[in-house]
Amino acid sequence: MAEDQPTSSEAAPLLGCIADDVTGATDLAINLVQGGMRVVQVLGIPTPTTLALTQSADAIVVALKTRSIPKQDAIDESLQSLAALQAIGVERFYFKYCSTFDSTPEGNIGPVAEALMDTLGVSQTVFCPAFPRAGRTVYRGHLYVGDKLLHESGMQNHPLNPMTDADLVRVLSAQTSRPLGLLGYEAVSAGSETATAALQTLDTNGVAHVITDACSDEHLATLAGSVASMPLVTGGSGLARFLPEVYRSEGRLAATPSEPELPNVSGRSLVIAGSCSTATQAQVKRASESMAVWSVDVPALMADAETELVRLLEWAKTQPETQPILVASTTSPDKVSQLQAEHGGAAVAATIEAFLGRAVCEMTELLGVRRLVVAGGETSGAVAKALDVKALRIGPEICPGVPWTLTLGQEPAMAIAFKSGNFGDEHFFTTALEMLP
Numbered sequence: 001m002a003e004d005q006p007t008s009s010e011a012a013p014l015l016g017c018i019a020d021d022v023t024g025a026t027d028l029a030i031n032l033v034q035g036g037m038r039v040v041q042v043l044g045i046p047t048p049t050t051l052a053l054t055q056s057a058d059a060i061v062v063a064l065k066t067r068s069i070p071k072q073d074a075i076d077e078s079l080q081s082l083a084a085l086q087a088i089g090v091e092r093f094y095f096k097y098c099s100t101f102d103s104t105p106e107g108n109i110g111p112v113a114e115a116l117m118d119t120l121g122v123s124q125t126v127f128c129p130a131f132p133r134a135g136r137t138v139y140r141g142h143l144y145v146g147d148k149l150l151h152e153s154g155m156q157n158h159p160l161n162p163m164t165d166a167d168l169v170r171v172l173s174a175q176t177s178r179p180l181g182l183l184g185y186e187a188v189s190a191g192s193e194t195a196t197a198a199l200q201t202l203d204t205n206g207v208a209h210v211i212t213d214a215c216s217d218e219h220l221a222t223l224a225g226s227v228a229s230m231p232l233v234t235g236g237s238g239l240a241r242f243l244p245e246v247y248r249s250e251g252r253l254a255a256t257p258s259e260p261e262l263p264n265v266s267g268r269s270l271v272i273a274g275s276c277s278t279a280t281q282a283q284v285k286r287a288s289e290s291m292a293v294w295s296v297d298v299p300a301l302m303a304d305a306e307t308e309l310v311r312l313l314e315w316a317k318t319q320p321e322t323q324p325i326l327v328a329s330t331t332s333p334d335k336v337s338q339l340q341a342e343h344g345g346a347a348v349a350a351t352i353e354a355f356l357g358r359a360v361c362e363m364t365e366l367l368g369v370r371r372l373v374v375a376g377g378e379t380s381g382a383v384a385k386a387l388d389v390k391a392l393r394i395g396p397e398i399c400p401g402v403p404w405t406l407t408l409g410q411e412p413a414m415a416i417a418f419k420s421g422n423f424g425d426e427h428f429f430t431t432a433l434e435m436l437p
């Protein structure tokens with residue numbers, strides 16, 4: 001056994017989670033922490049080195065970057081993560097995707113869920129993206145963001161996975177091969193016993209994939225009671241908030257641990273925004289009033305990334321040490337469309353992600369950046385990879401679904417807030433930085 005491998009005398013974590021992006025993983029992790037679990041997030045397919053950082057955790061959250069990659073790669077990475085978690089004795093699993101069901105007709109939500117089901121030998125799982133605290137609700141199988149249906153919420157303009165249909169039964173049907181059904185509002189409102197019976201009837205009728213209505217935390221608590229014993233649950237982070245309570249009532253989870261601590265690190269503050277989502281656009285605009293801002297010139301970057309990096313670093317060196325720096329590629333949907341038409345969507349995304357990842361590494365070295373906020377899921381994945389982040393301890397929540405975290409297993413440690421593009425109010429960046437001691 002490798003020296004840093006967990007010892008077999010430790011109890012296996014109760015829950016193993018596989019998240020399709022980094023911000024989704026931290027969102028899931030903070031919800032489990034709020035439910036009363038000890039949680040460690042690991043970045044990438046678990047290895048003996050990263051698993052060694054998860055000792056005493058009740059839940060391990062694996063952050064992948066599989067949301068927008070080819071379907072087979074997403075399946076392979078998810079199955080490898082599942083195998084690594086099974087190898088340390090985990091028996092219950094949670095597949096986390098976006099509360100706005102970010103996917104395309106090819107996947108990757110449906111295909112990954114089916115592959116996990118096959119490996120675990122389960123006939124049925126639920127799909128529950130609802131996260132009412134962040135405004136995501138599901139009614140009669142239709143996903144709402146606040147008062148808007150998904151396809152009118154701004155998500156129809158997403159650079160990588162535009163969501164143009166709010167009917168989740170239709171969206172998931174296109175991605176899956178097995179019978180699909182809905183656990184409707186009436187059954188969920190009636191309580192766990194009725195919801196459990198309805199799931200059993202659907203299972204008897206051969207329904208493998210069940211979209212669940214949920215409009216409130218009360219509905220999620222009901223659902224948690226019905227699905228906690230399933231070997232595989234899939235969803236956003238909202239449902240996960242209520243699983244620990246069920247585990248506790250089953251006697252599987254000990255008393256609530258102490259409150260999560262804020263990371264205490266000193267150094268420069270940097271905000272990276274690679275999301276073009278509605279919330280991030282407002283946050284960048286607002287932060288421009290109090291931060292030193294570098295707007296990435298994407299056409300110039302596409303032509304010559306090296307020169308743009310040098311220009312950025314030269315500028316950054318001249319900024320006052322006390323002021324946070326904001327580097328943003330955030331732009332409007334029409335500009336995104338123009339750039340994508342000229343260069344291709346994948347090439348633009350890859351170039352910007354690589355640039356922002358390198359920029360963070362260089363600025364960490366050059367300026368001593370130790371406090372970092374990153375807006376955007378794919379962007380966070382790129383930045384985490386560039387910084388070689390291995391694992392994160394979860395700190396307190398900044399806004400629903402976004403905690404401060406502290407890097408584990410690397411020196412110097414960094415405080416990082418990985419923020420979903422669409423989460424947080426317009427003051428998010430300053431609120432986050434002002435929370436730190």
Ligand SMILES: Nc1ncnc2c1ncn2[C@@H]1O[C@H](COP(=O)(O)OP(=O)(O)O)[C@@H](O)[C@H]1O
Pocket residue numbers: 159160274275276277298329330331335336339340348349350352353375376377378379380419420421422
């Ligand atoms: N100006 C831009 N033009 C085109 N694509 C962009 C621009 N800025 C960022 N992107 C790309 O858009 C994607 C945004 O995705 P992501 O970071 O996951 O944000 P979100 O959390 O809003 O989904 C990334 O791949 C990013 O590189």
Ligand SMILES: O=C(O)[C@@H](O)C(=O)COP(=O)(O)O
Pocket residue numbers: 021023024025027028097098099100236237376377378401419420421422
């Ligand atoms: O469930 C959610 O909305 C988030 O946890 C999430 O997945 C974030 O994805 P991005 O919007 O791509 O950051």
